[in-house]
Amino acid sequence: xxxxxxxxxxxDAGQFFEAAGSLGREGTGMLAGFLGPNGGRIERFFAPDxxxxxxxxxxxxxxxxxxxxxxxxxxxxxxxxxxIHSHPADAFHSRTDDANPGLTAEDALSIVVPYFGLALRQxxxxxxxxxxxxxxWLARTAAELGIELT
Numbered sequence: 837x838x839x840x841x842x843x844x845x846x847x848d849a850g851q852f853f854e855a856a857g858s859l860g861r862e863g864t865g866m867l868a869g870f871l872g873p874n875g876g877r878i879e880r881f882f883a884p885d886x887x888x889x890x891x892x893x894x895x896x897x898x899x900x901x902x903x904x905x906x907x908x909x910x911x912x913x914x915x916x917x918x919x920i921h922s923h924p925a926d927a928f929h930s931r932t933d934d935a936n937p938g939l940t941a942e943d944a945l946s947i948v949v950p951y952f953g954l955a956l957r958q959x960x961x962x963x964x965x966x967x968x969x970x971x972x973w974l975a976r977t978a979a980e981l982g983i984e985l986t
Contacts, residue, residue: 838875839878839982839984840985840986841878841960841986842878842879842986845879846881846985849881849883852883853922853953857951857953857954858952860891860924860952861888861894861896862922863886863896863922864884864886864896864898865883865919865921866906866909866918867918867919868911868915868917870915876943882905882906882909884901884903884906894924916938919945919946921947921948922950922951923948924952927962927963929973929975940968943967944967944968945965945967946965946966947960947963947965948966950963965981
């Protein structure tokens with residue numbers, strides 16, 4: 837399956853994560869787009885209302901208001917195709933990430949951006965990418981996922 841991601845969506849995500857990171861906080865958001873017969877097209881980043889703990893005790897949680905925003909935040913035919921969030925250091929799927937996936941649909945993506953979002957400046961290869969398969973998050977590369985930036 838081919839996935840295209842608008843550079844602007846990643847730029848917006850990076851700016852959001854870096855702003856949170858400047859306060860020693862992680863951030864989380866979703867990437868919205870469209871599914872077609874040959875793959876997906878991600879067009880925008882959305883950060884729901886959230887609260888976070890500051891470094892060294894980093895955590896982030898989508899609030900009730902944020903969950904409501906996610907429930908009504910899509911345009912017709914649009915889908916949440918990926919979750920994207922930052923970590924203070926290394927990029928990996930933590931036990932918390934696995935327990936609170938944000939997305940559970942088959943083929944959903946999870947992108948973990950290290951260094952409070954700064955690594956996104958280097959592109960997706962500097963991030964940890966995961967694909968949802970049979971209820972599990974499997975580590976993948978951008979090449980394996982067929983990701984192209986537009």
